Amino acid sequence: MGITSACGENHVGKAPELKILEQICRKATETKKLEEEELTKLLNVFGERLTRAMETVKERRVKRYIFSPRNRNVWIVVGKTRDYLIMPAADFCTCDDFYFRVMDNQIHLCYHLIAQKLANALGNYDTFEESEQLYGTLMKEWER
Numbered sequence: 001m002g003i004t005s006a007c008g009e010n011h012v013g014k015a016p017e018l019k020i021l022e023q024i025c026r027k028a029t030e031t032k033k034l035e036e037e038e039l040t041k042l043l044n045v046f047g048e049r050l051t052r053a054m055e056t057v058k059e060r061r062v063k064r065y066i067f068s069p070r071n072r073n074v075w076i077v078v079g080k081t082r083d084y085l086i087m088p089a090a091d092f093c094t095c096d097d098f099y100f101r102v103m104d105n106q107i108h109l110c111y112h113l114i115a116q117k118l119a120n121a122l123g124n125y126d127t128f129e130e131s132e133q134l135y136g137t138l139m140k141e142w143e144r
Contacts, residue, residue: 006102013132015108018091025121032123046114053114054107062119064127067135074135075120077112085142086116094143 026037042050061078075086085094097110119125
């Protein structure tokens, strides 16, 4: 069994690019910033996906919903055309890029997942606390 970190990464069987992101997220969790060297390394690994992810983080389009009293956490990334449900511990996103490129092993993470992991590490996301009664309704909307 692997160890799950602050970025939601489980190190067992992970691709090198995921390990790099995890290492950088771990440091960013402590410092709440990314150094130029780290950004360069991420850009070399993820290319345009990093650029889009950083734009998403900067625009605060990463959202965390906490449903009480059970304290269920749901991560959402507001995309250009719709909201995407993110499951960081499973490295899962509901976007088409995930379905077509991640599932076909062309890439390991879509930019929504990269954005969520970076936003979480940097503490740069919005949190919404909702009642448990809204959980089912919102999940149906996000799963569409």
